[in-house]
Amino acid sequence: MTSKEExxxxxxxxxxxxxxxxxxxxxxxxxxxxxxxxxELRPGGTVSGPVLMSVADVALYVAILGEIGMxxxxxxxxxxxNFLRKPAADRNIVGVCKLIxxxxxxxxGEVYLYSEGSEDAVAHVVGTYSLPPRxx
Numbered sequence: 001m002t003s004k005e006e007x008x009x010x011x012x013x014x015x016x017x018x019x020x021x022x023x024x025x026x027x028x029x030x031x032x033x034x035x036x037x038x039x040e041l042r043p044g045g046t047v048s049g050p051v052l053m054s055v056a057d058v059a060l061y062v063a064i065l066g067e068i069g070m071x072x073x074x075x076x077x078x079x080x081x082n083f084l085r086k087p088a089a090d091r092n093i094v095g096v097c098k099l100i101x102x103x104x105x106x107x108x109g110e111v112y113l114y115s116e117g118s119e120d121a122v123a124h125v126v127g128t129y130s131l132p133p134r135x136x
Contacts, residue, residue, distance in 0.1 A: 001026065007065050011058070014072065020058040020095075025066035029098045029109075032059045033116065036092050047087040047115075047122075053079060056111040056125035059095035064107050064129055067099060071131060074107070079127040087122040088115040105131050 008022040024031040034040070034055045042048040057076055064074055087093060094116050099109040106128055113123040 001067075002065055002069050004066075006070070007062055010065070010070060010072075011062065015058075018054065018058055020055060022062055023094075025062055028063070028067055028102070029096070030059050030063035030066055031097070032062055032095045034058075034093045034095070036087075036089065040093075041089055044086075045089045047089065047093055049081070049083065052083070052087070052093065052113055052123050053081050053125065055093050055095040055113060056081065056097075056123070057127065059097035059111045060107075060109045060125075060127045060129060063097040063099050063109055064102075064131075067102055067107075068131070073132040074129045077106070077128045077130045079125060081123055081125045083123050085120060085122050087113075088118070091118070092116040093122075104134070107131065 004025045020032045020034050040051045094114045097111045101108045111125040112121045
């Protein structure tokens with residue numbers, strides 16, 4: 001199993017554009033969080049949809065790396081988001097991922113997104129990743 005520290009270092013090196021922080025990895029899941037500031041907001045004083053989807057995508061990717069190891073070329077093939085309620089403009093976004101199915105070529109997972117400190121999800125995301133062929 002790949003450690004939280006290894007995955008966090010990989011994400012920081014390979015995806016320097018993300019502000020996501022890896023909080024937890026393991027047991028077929030992951031938790032990440034994204035700081036919320038002026039750049040993450042849209043008109044109406046809420047966190048933008050692209051930020052929410054990005055947090056979900058990173059959470060899925062981190063969970064996959066934690067489950068199957070450092071497979072850099074795992075790629076998103078689908079991502080479906082249901083926006084449930086308005087996220088708080090003054091709280092970080094937390095993404096909690098659980099992998100549903102880990103196959104040889106596809107991984108499916110779900111992510112619940114929260115405004116930090118709230119128990120009510122602001123979005124529910126389901127995503128699928130394609131894994132590169134395994135070399136033996």
